[in-house]
Amino acid sequence: MKVPHPIPYQGSKRNLAKYILPFFPQDVDILFEPFAGSAAISIAAAVHRKAARFHINDVNQPLVGLWNEIINHPKKISEQYRGLWLKQQGNGRKYYDFVRDEFNKTKRPEHLLYLLARCVKASVRYNANGEFNQSPDNRRLGRNPQQMTDDILSVSKLLLGKTVTTSTDYKEVLSLAEPTDLVYMDPPYQGVCATGDPRYFSGIDFNEFIPELKRLNKRNVPYILSYDGRTGKKSYGQSSPEELGMYRLEIDAGRSTQSTLLGRDDVTYESVYLSKNLVEQLDIASIHIINKKKAIRQPALFEL
Numbered sequence: 115m116k117v118p119h120p121i122p123y124q125g126s127k128r129n130l131a132k133y134i135l136p137f138f139p140q141d142v143d144i145l146f147e148p149f150a151g152s153a154a155i156s157i158a159a160a161v162h163r164k165a166a167r168f169h170i171n172d173v174n175q176p177l178v179g180l181w182n183e184i185i186n187h188p189k190k191i192s193e194q195y196r197g198l199w200l201k202q203q204g205n206g207r208k209y210y211d212f213v214r215d216e217f218n219k220t221k222r223p224e225h226l227l228y229l230l231a232r233c234v235k236a237s238v239r240y241n242a243n244g245e246f247n248q249s250p251d252n253r254r255l256g257r258n259p260q261q262m263t264d265d266i267l268s269v270s271k272l273l274l275g276k277t278v279t280t281s282t283d284y285k286e287v288l289s290l291a292e293p294t295d296l297v298y299m300d301p302p303y304q305g306v307c308a309t310g311d312p313r314y315f316s317g318i319d320f321n322e323f324i325p326e327l328k329r330l331n332k333r334n335v336p337y338i339l340s341y342d343g344r345t346g347k348k349s350y351g352q353s354s355p356e357e358l359g360m361y362r363l364e365i366d367a368g369r370s371t372q373s374t375l376l377g378r379d380d381v382t383y384e385s386v387y388l389s390k391n392l393v394e395q396l397d398i399a400s401i402h403i404i405n406k407k408k409a410i411r412q413p414a415l416f417e418l
């Protein structure tokens with residue numbers, strides 16, 4: 115089944131979902147995504163019935179407002195997007211600037227959806243005053259309204275009645291998780307998201323994050339963490355301290371767009387950490403890395 119993805123979002127894990135889902139334990143009650151963004155893992159988990167319920171959280175309030183509309187009022191937000199998309203015809207840049215000004219005044223969800231669909235790299239950028247200041251990508255008009263409507267309706271069908279949405283700091287959300295739940299975390303990388311308004315882009319503080327993981331360990335809450343990554347020889351993010359006892363997997367995510375443009379062969383490796391209590395629930399022998407390009411399975415490289 116096609117996995118819908120209504121919110122265009124830089125850093126979305128939609129292409130990695132198929133490598134992450136096999137590590138879900140059986141019978142997850144609530145899947146928590148405290149750094150949800152476009153919630154690619156929650157959507158994929160819902161499609162594959164990997165969790166009974168979902169908790170989508172992001173510190174970015176307008177984004178969570180958009181999530182509420184998509185889940186609870188899918189027809190309305192689809193029509194609003196269609197209206198904005200049609201009005202831009204022949205008047206691209208001026209219209210984009212108009213919608214951006216309106217969004218900065220009102221923070222309306224349909225404006226955010228239009229801006230994300232039209233802006234450079236679907237990347238949320240706010241200035242120091244908290245105003246969205248990303249430029250439009252003038253080569254495209256943004257996702258076609260019919261495709262957008264289809265994805266919104268599908269996601270609403272998957273999540274309606276089973277999903278809690280919040281906009282708060284991740285730490286508050288972690289405190290709600292139980293051993294029968296699963297937490298998937300994709301925090302902003304230092305240096306990648308850490309620009310603009312700190313309300314939305316705070317690269318999280320590593321010194322606060324590690325004790326939070328320790329608390330999850332202590333409460334026996336299983337978790338999966340996407341953290342650092344490396345492209346070719348360049349690596350970013352910090353590696354996690356061994357004392358947490360996590361297992362690290364490297365997923366060969368194929369050539370990065372940047373490398374392809376530069377004609378280089380660099381492959382991006384995405385690191386995924388599995389909590390110790392999660393690995394204990396899984397059959398270790400079945401942990402594999404799936405090589406995307408060659409579609410083969412190879413033994414995982416994991417460390418304690």
Ligand SMILES: C[S@@+](CC[C@H](N)C(=O)[O-])C[C@H]1O[C@@H](n2cnc3c(N)ncnc32)[C@H](O)[C@@H]1O
Binds near residue numbers: 151152153303
């Ligand atoms: C790398 S993105 C997540 C992308 C997501 N996995 C997806 O598939 O789209 C990180 C997200 O964390 C959010 N964020 C940053 N600081 C946060 C905090 N302290 N608490 C909760 N969310 C936060 C950002 O707004 C951003 O949407």
